[in-house]
Amino acid sequence: MKLTHELLNSRLVAILRGITREEARAAGAGLAAGGVRLMEVTMNTAGALDIIQDWRSAYDGQAYVGAGTVLNMKMAQEAVSAGAQFLISPNVDLKVIHYALEQGIDIWPGAMTPTEIAAAFYAGAEVVKLFPMASLGLGYLREIRGPLNHIPLIATGGVTLSNIAEYFEAGASAVGIGSSLLPKDALAAGNIEGIAECAGRFVQAAVKSNF
Template sequence: MSNNLQFLQKEKIVAIIRGISYENSHETAQALLDGGIKLLEVTLNTDRAFNMIADLKESYDDKLCIGAGTVMNIQMAKDAIAAGAEYLVSPNLDEAVIDYGIAHGVDVWPGTFTPTEIVRAYQAGATAVKVFPIDSLGVNYVKNVRGPINHIPMMVTGGVDINNINDYLSAGAIAVGLGGNLVNKQFIHDKRFTEITELAKQFVQKVQEGKAVTTVPSHANY
């Protein structure tokens, strides 16, 4: 098991940074870190995303695990890894991106929707898969699909909020990706970074509460 996958399983939350200004990136990262978030995904459809990844990696290398999101082809994967991305996340399944990540020692967590895509991604070498968009599928989908393929680590993204985060984790997701429900663009635009920190603390506390009351299933260690 890769170190980044272990870290993902331990921390449970990936904060997705999408569409914020480069000028606000450091304060946003610091606010999330102050709230207890340790994994950040900078999506490549964000302006100056590669600069963001490189600079955040340099500033927070020993404190945050920085990855690239919305990685949709090999060129994007190359540029993201060159910038210092420690893992790659995609909205889709592209085996070529997985191959490139493997060749360069970088985890790839591709987007999947169906059991066929989940299995294909894992067989191609993905250390975990992103089930997306999860709000179109729901908690029961996670429970049902994990019945026959519970050996494949699954992160869920798209529609996760403070009220349902533990439902997905209890259903068997190893982690969640959180976008606007955590990385609130209005707060960032208004430079209300303490409110980002408070949101992060609420999510982290919610996960800790869930860990305290959940019995770990026998298949939890991959």
Template sequence: MTTELLTNLAKEKIIAIVRGIPKGSGELTSKALEAGGVSFLEVTLNTEGALTMIDELRGKFGGRLRVGAGTVLNLKMAKEAIAAGSEYLISPNLDEEVLTYGLEQGVEVWPGTMTPSEIVRAYTLGATAVKVFPIGSLGVKYIKDLRAPLSHIPMVATGGVNLDNIKEVLGYGATAVGLGGNLVDNGLIQKGDFEQITKLAEAYTKLAKGVEIHA
């Protein structure tokens, strides 16, 4: 099933993963990413103050940024994330309770999967897309191999995507990529170098928008 959120993600192609950033830097980080063309932000729940950050970002950036929660490992975390205003939930694992609850609440869940069996199971249960993780360890051509029999299932490739391989990953048919430290660089944020965050975002978005699918 194609939804408005998924259609927008397929167009934008990048989810910026905000993990472990210094407390109080959420708004400046988000502004820097937005200035570079990124509109999907995944705030991981193992980040200090994550729930407050999600709530504040939803309020301050209105419909300009699509803010979701990441590292949603169980039902309790899913409930807290949705209560904070998360537009979508992402996890490194497939937890069927989280997926079912998200669907009940009208919130999309993109669970973490690695094997074809997990991918098909998640999609059968109602996931509109799956996160394929960790793509850096599996190899970027793993997406191509998965897409051969499973091209009907949208996939977000995460873990190890960088400026050198993003075009290849997307070219093999990934709907989008999740970018953590290679884009949301905590070292730059700690130094207050948000201009460089914007430049990185611009570089990634430029590459992503110029991809031709060859899978």
């Protein structure tokens, strides 16, 4: 699908969780200005649907907006109705995958085991999120790429500017980045330039990691 191609080119998804609508405006502006092409707000964030609508209105054509932590059909339907252009989840729910495909929406479900990863991929997900990477570790990613090297993986959890290259070297096709992408002081102050500067460093690091 269109955004899967974008994901595999830009190799980075920004993950925002637990932020206010006001913070999301500053965060979205900074991320987009920094060159982030894909950004999601998790569905367990208060006002997530409003944030999706705000971002779609503000950054249409500049960045793609998605919903994260999409656990079930109800969440998927609400996110799509709000304008989400892609869905990401921490789990494999075949109904959600099929619904997204029917709607023409990219979906990247979360999985941990080889069985879950393969099930998500063969159900129609073109990319699978490997989660939780911070706990699984890079050794797990390297090992699982052996038999599953035909399935693109988004490694999510524990990514920082100092270790992002290691994720790609271990076999990640893309990474999901949360708190390290949004400096707390810049977010609290609504410092769009500060957020953009940090985002730009991650964007460049992802592109330069040619593994």
